[in-house]
Amino acid sequence: xxxxxxxxxxxxxxxxxxxxxxxxxxxxxxxxxxxxxxxxxxxxxxxxxxxxxxxxxxxxxxxxxxxxxxxxxxxxxxxxxxxxxxxxxxxxxx
Amino acid sequence: xxxxxxxxxxxxxxxxxxxxxxxxxxxxxxxxxxxxxxxxxxxxxxxxxxxxxxxxxxxxxxxxxxxxxxxxxxxxxxxxxxxxxxxxxxxxxxxxxxxxxxxxxxxxxxxxxxxxxxxxxxxxxxxxxxxxxxxxxxxxxxxxxxxxxxxxxxxxxxxxxxxxxxxxxxxxxxxxxxxxxxxxxxxxxxxxxxxxxxxxxxxxxxxxxxxxxxxxxxxxxxxxxxxxxxxxxxxxxxxxxxxxxxxxxxxxxxxxxxxxxxxxxxxxxxxxxxxxxxxxxxxxxxxxxxxxxxxxxxxxxxxxxxxxxxxxxxxxxxxxxxxxxxxxxxxxxxxxxxxxxxxxxxxxxxxxxxxxxxxxxxx
Numbered sequence: 328x329x330x331x332x333x334x335x336x337x338x339x340x341x342x343x344x345x346x347x348x349x350x351x352x353x354x355x356x357x358x359x360x361x362x363x364x365x366x367x368x369x370x371x372x373x374x375x376x377x378x379x380x381x382x383x384x385x386x387x388x389x390x391x392x393x394x395x396x397x398x399x400x401x402x403x404x405x406x407x408x409x410x411x412x413x414x415x416x417x418x419x420x421x
Numbered sequence: 422x423x424x425x426x427x428x429x430x431x432x433x434x435x436x437x438x439x440x441x442x443x444x445x446x447x448x449x450x451x452x453x454x455x456x457x458x459x460x461x462x463x464x465x466x467x468x469x470x471x472x473x474x475x476x477x478x479x480x481x482x483x484x485x486x487x488x489x490x491x492x493x494x495x496x497x498x499x500x501x502x503x504x505x506x507x508x509x510x511x512x513x514x515x516x517x518x519x520x521x522x523x524x525x526x527x528x529x530x531x532x533x534x535x536x537x538x539x540x541x542x543x544x545x546x547x548x549x550x551x552x553x554x555x556x557x558x559x560x561x562x563x564x565x566x567x568x569x570x571x572x573x574x575x576x577x578x579x580x581x582x583x584x585x586x587x588x589x590x591x592x593x594x595x596x597x598x599x600x601x602x603x604x605x606x607x608x609x610x611x612x613x614x615x616x617x618x619x620x621x622x623x624x625x626x627x628x629x630x631x632x633x634x635x636x637x638x639x640x641x642x643x644x645x646x647x648x649x650x651x652x653x654x655x656x657x658x659x660x661x662x663x664x665x666x667x668x669x670x671x672x673x674x675x676x677x678x679x680x681x682x683x684x685x686x687x688x689x690x691x692x693x694x695x696x697x698x699x700x701x702x703x704x705x706x707x708x709x710x711x712x713x714x715x716x717x718x719x720x721x722x723x724x725x726x727x728x729x730x731x732x733x734x735x736x737x738x739x740x741x742x743x744x745x746x747x748x749x750x751x752x753x754x755x756x757x758x759x760x761x762x763x764x765x766x767x768x769x770x771x772x773x774x775x776x777x778x779x780x781x782x783x784x
Binding site: 338371374375376378382384386419 | 511
């Protein structure tokens with residue numbers, strides 16, 4: 328199945344300006360599987376989201392639809408066909 | 422030939438570039454806005470000038486970039502150049518040091534990182550491998566972080582023996598290898614430990630801030646510690662206190678003159694509580710007798726209400742003779758001297774807090 332990943336403005340230069348990147352994953356899909364697929368095609372983008380241990384960076388949020396996956400099942404959160412995965416930077420910094 | 426300065430700040434990378442006479446400097450930047458730039462390098466070995474920039478985004482993590490056109494464009498390898506191996510279960514937090522390898526090994530580059538580890542590249546910085554000999558050192562589980570984190574912040578390559586390296590870690594201290602990184606030994610003998618009750622002799626656990634190598638004698642090293650200034654005449658095997666600069670034992674950087682023997686520079690700060698230039702006066706101190714005596718250099722530096730902080734990599738030289746010396750402050754000013762420190766002038770101001778400064782003559 329195809330999963331569309333929405334890319335925040337700050338990272339679009341890594342994917343030639345694209346707002347959305349589509350990846351192909353086996354069904355049933357999870358957030359982690361979608362990011363694994365992203366790592367194959369766009370590794371520089373994926374490592375902005377997860378560190379080399381595969382853990383989501385502290386100040387990065389991942390949303391499936393309107394839900395933060397931290398409130399669901401993290402990277403094991405399932406993705407239904409047609410759902411979009413959004414990479415959203417936390418409101419933090421100084 | 423121009424002189425290029427790389428200014429790593431908390432908000433990105435800036436550059437200053439001069440003409441041949443080093444009398445005019447033009448500011449440019451910021452590249453990588455919002456990213457903290459703790460480490461840069463200008464690698465002028467071989468027949469090209471390659472720039473390195475190690476930065477970290479609060480959101481998106483660390484990244485290592487290279488430029489082969491003096492910063493006009495930067496590239497990042499698709500596969501992360503710097504990353505801990507999966508079996509370590511450790512993630513790279515920050516790049517603290519980027520050091521070109523020996524002159525006759527132009528593809529060798531070292532990176533010191535946080536958490537404290539040394540990486541080596543054999544392909545000009547495209548990919549780095551963790552130096553297992555240091556990572557597996559039995560002391561490592563006991564290393565404690567300094568205020569900036571548990572960082573490997575200094576890498577000194579021996580000029581005639583590529584198998585000899587010195588690294589410094591806060592707050593673990595100096596470690597040496599004589600076999601290209603396979604085995605390492607702590608080497609902090611002679612360094613006092615003022616921050617531990619009863620001042621024991623510590624094999625490791627020292628808060629070494631920076632180490633620099635003498636221009637003429639590769640066995641002579643200068644060391645700025647959290648609580649004192651030291652010299653080694655045996656390649657870091659042992660350390661002796663240098664003459665105190667009016668009791669000011671705290672500071673971050675130490676810079677050796679690039680061509681003249683026994684000559685080094687310090688920028689002491691007022692105590693580890695205040696950590697600003699003492700008495701509101703910005704003073705660089707120079708020794709020309711390997712730390713026996715020190716002279717204050719103040720011409721052109723602010724001497725009233727100047728409460729400045731210069732971090733460990735915020736002071737550097739361009740390698741020329743007479744030496745260009747440059748330092749950046751946490752209040753965003755850059756000062757430079759092109760006459761061995763005799764006189765100084767402000768080269769930039771109103772920048773974000775400056776973390777690192779590197780300089781070199783480029784084509």
